Amino acid sequence: MIFTGADYADLGLSPEELQNRMGKWFAWGQKMEQAGILRGGEALTPQIRRISGENRTVTDLTSAEVKEIVGGYYTVEAKDFDAVQDIAQDFPDYDLGGTVEIREVMVFDK
Amino acid sequence: MKDKDIDHLFRHHSGKMVSVLTRIFGLAHLEIIEDAVQDTFIKASLSWRKEQPKYPEAWLTKAAKNRVLDIFRALKTQKKHADLLSTGTDVIAINELFLDKEIEDAQLRMIFTACHPKLDPRDRISFALKTVSGFSTKEIASALLTKEDTIKKRLMRARKAIQKANLKFYIPQGNELLERIESVMEVLYLIFNEGFHSNNKDQLIREDLCGEAMRLCQLLLKQKNTRSPDVYALFALMCFHSARIEAKISVNNEILDLKQQDRSQWHFPLIVLGNTMMNKAVETDCFSCYHYEAAIAGEHIRARTFEDTNWNQILQWYEALHALQPMPSHILTMAVICTQTKAYEKADNYFNQLKVEDLEQRGYLFYAAKSDYYSKIEKYNRALEYINLALSLVNNSLEKDYLLKKYSTLSLKV
Numbered sequence: 236m237i238f239t240g241a242d243y244a245d246l247g248l249s250p251e252e253l254q255n256r257m258g259k260w261f262a263w264g265q266k267m268e269q270a271g272i273l274r275g276g277e278a279l280t281p282q283i284r285r286i287s288g289e290n291r292t293v294t295d296l297t298s299a300e301v302k303e304i305v306g307g308y309y310t311v312e313a314k315d316f317d318a319v320q321d322i323a324q325d326f327p328d329y330d331l332g333g334t335v336e337i338r339e340v341m342v343f344d345k
Numbered sequence: 346m347k348d349k350d351i352d353h354l355f356r357h358h359s360g361k362m363v364s365v366l367t368r369i370f371g372l373a374h375l376e377i378i379e380d381a382v383q384d385t386f387i388k389a390s391l392s393w394r395k396e397q398p399k400y401p402e403a404w405l406t407k408a409a410k411n412r413v414l415d416i417f418r419a420l421k422t423q424k425k426h427a428d429l430l431s432t433g434t435d436v437i438a439i440n441e442l443f444l445d446k447e448i449e450d451a452q453l454r455m456i457f458t459a460c461h462p463k464l465d466p467r468d469r470i471s472f473a474l475k476t477v478s479g480f481s482t483k484e485i486a487s488a489l490l491t492k493e494d495t496i497k498k499r500l501m502r503a504r505k506a507i508q509k510a511n512l513k514f515y516i517p518q519g520n521e522l523l524e525r526i527e528s529v530m531e532v533l534y535l536i537f538n539e540g541f542h543s544n545n546k547d548q549l550i551r552e553d554l555c556g557e558a559m560r561l562c563q564l565l566l567k568q569k570n571t572r573s574p575d576v577y578a579l580f581a582l583m584c585f586h587s588a589r590i591e592a593k594i595s596v597n598n599e600i601l602d603l604k605q606q607d608r609s610q611w612h613f614p615l616i617v618l619g620n621t622m623m624n625k626a627v628e629t630d631c632f633s634c635y636h637y638e639a640a641i642a643g644e645h646i647r648a649r650t651f652e653d654t655n656w657n658q659i660l661q662w663y664e665a666l667h668a669l670q671p672m673p674s675h676i677l678t679m680a681v682i683c684t685q686t687k688a689y690e691k692a693d694n695y696f697n698q699l700k701v702e703d704l705e706q707r708g709y710l711f712y713a714a715k716s717d718y719y720s721k722i723e724k725y726n727r728a729l730e731y732i733n734l735a736l737s738l739v740n741n742s743l744e745k746d747y748l749l750k751k752y753s754t755l756s757l758k759v
Binding site for chain 2: 238240242243244250251253254256257258259260261264265268275276277278279281298306307308309327328333
């Protein structure tokens, strides 16, 4: 599951709201851990350096300049996309315009 | 679970939690962190009185994660940490820090902080016991046979030193590591000795001190960078000593010396482990004090009876140890060994190198050893003189009884 959304700081949430949301993230992680499906994950810091085009143009961006920023991902073990979709129901930030993108890790086992 | 087991679990867990939280928030906020963790345990002990959770460790970890939020909120309100935790996904990274491997890493960082040269050597043990091992000030005071106020002052001073030097929370590398690990080993050695050699009658506290020193030593051995022959030797020494810890206390809760201990009570698995560690320790030719101390302890363990002890070998190890780290107490020990093996000339030679002042508070041991020496060479009048001198210096009542017994035996011979 790859998570995209705005930075809380840029949305101007109060410390109470932040605490509340963090609590939901913790609870979600806990739930997956207890179900034994969590295989790890990583958070990304909001600094972005983008290199693009044939001239390898370099741009430094901050989260405020990018509406949708990839904040991190969780790797979970599940039967199929539908199963992960169920898990993703608990993602805490839909109301802030956040998105969960489900992708499958490629495995060669032919 | 009994109360003392809960205490033990809390102690163990709070050391872990303080380390992990410090990794998240930094040493600058250590006081807030320690208060928060303590608060968690107070709440836990209240709620557990009604009903104990099925998985106490998981319960505590969850509680600690909630504390992250509280601390975070407090700091956010104070605007001291504006850049920290700005998105929900940061929780993913924090969750990782609560995995066992990361907890160990955090604890190693805390050990290196506690043993930092910027901290007064006297404060290091108390600070390590508090932050790494989760002892309360009361428990530290009782473990170190010191007043609680003194411990509080030491902890305060250590915290101030950390803030003043603005210490970072990390495990040193390269040349810095070589220097810093020396002081870590020294602190672990001292913590172990407090447990092993102290006259503290509380067996549980003694075992906890030894256990903590061994656990922390194992943490050093687990990581490639911090592992070294010296650390193996230190761990071997701890194994050999702790194999004897139960045999050291009689049924009447009296401390028994090597001669009186029931050797069949020595804990065999620890001896085996000590041997394995010793083999690792001697893979290179460079020996530290810990190598020689472990060799001495190992030699005692090897003897089936006290009479079987290979004193000549032990004397050699002491000579090597003394060459590396000259200390009056080593000279005294060598004099005692030579008296034991009837090498009287040599014993006299060692005694002549010493003055009673060299041994500070343990001066009575010097006089008692000299008394033994004169008694062995049948100069009972001199022996009596020295036992009187020893009695005039001794404070500890157990030791005093022991010397008084000797006195009465001697007076019959004069």
